[in-house]
Amino acid sequence: MQSFKFSERSVKNLQGVHPDLVAICQKALDLTLIDFGITEGLRTLEKQKEMVRTGKSQTMKSRHLTGHAIDVFAYPTPAGSWDFADYELISNAFKQAAKSLGHSIEWGGDWKTLKDGPHFQLTWSEYPA
Template identity: 50%
Template structure:
């Protein structure tokens, strides 16, 4: 099954690093679980609001530089937050990154504050 990014998801990729956009576009074509992009580039005010709300722990997010995206799983057109769905989406992102030789970090692999919807370009290759 092949999915496509919606216009809304594409709009949310505005300002995101082109390499990460390429990974998102490749991942949507190979994923078994449909997804939408919920956030890409953020301004400092949005990041501060997320920290204040407890949804983020840093004012130095990779979203501020366009090096990160968040996605939401879609099942029958409805957003779902079930953890196993994000592992399946991550498989598609990681495979796309390998195919394109673009190193990624998945928030679901973090030891603290695991973040299944979050994908970012690896800091070692994209400081």
């Protein structure tokens, strides 16, 4: 199995993210078949308002606002990929990592509406706020 390491940018983007989600991200990076980077973690209220205004988000109750969500970008090649299949493989690593650490996560790719392959968040039931 390949060994991947977070870039400085990914490490910076994990600042302010809940420690359990950071641990899941680190474990998922050890388990993944496809390299990934963290593109966003904690989001300001101003940024969330802009995301909603531009249609990139549909809620002002985003888990990014509390550090309970992250977005990733897949790197099956150095150029990266938006191919949903790549995010499915990454999600398998996240789900396995969360389970092994005794936590639960949601993957945006499993949502019934607005499938969001790059998005992972701690569950509301285990992490209400």
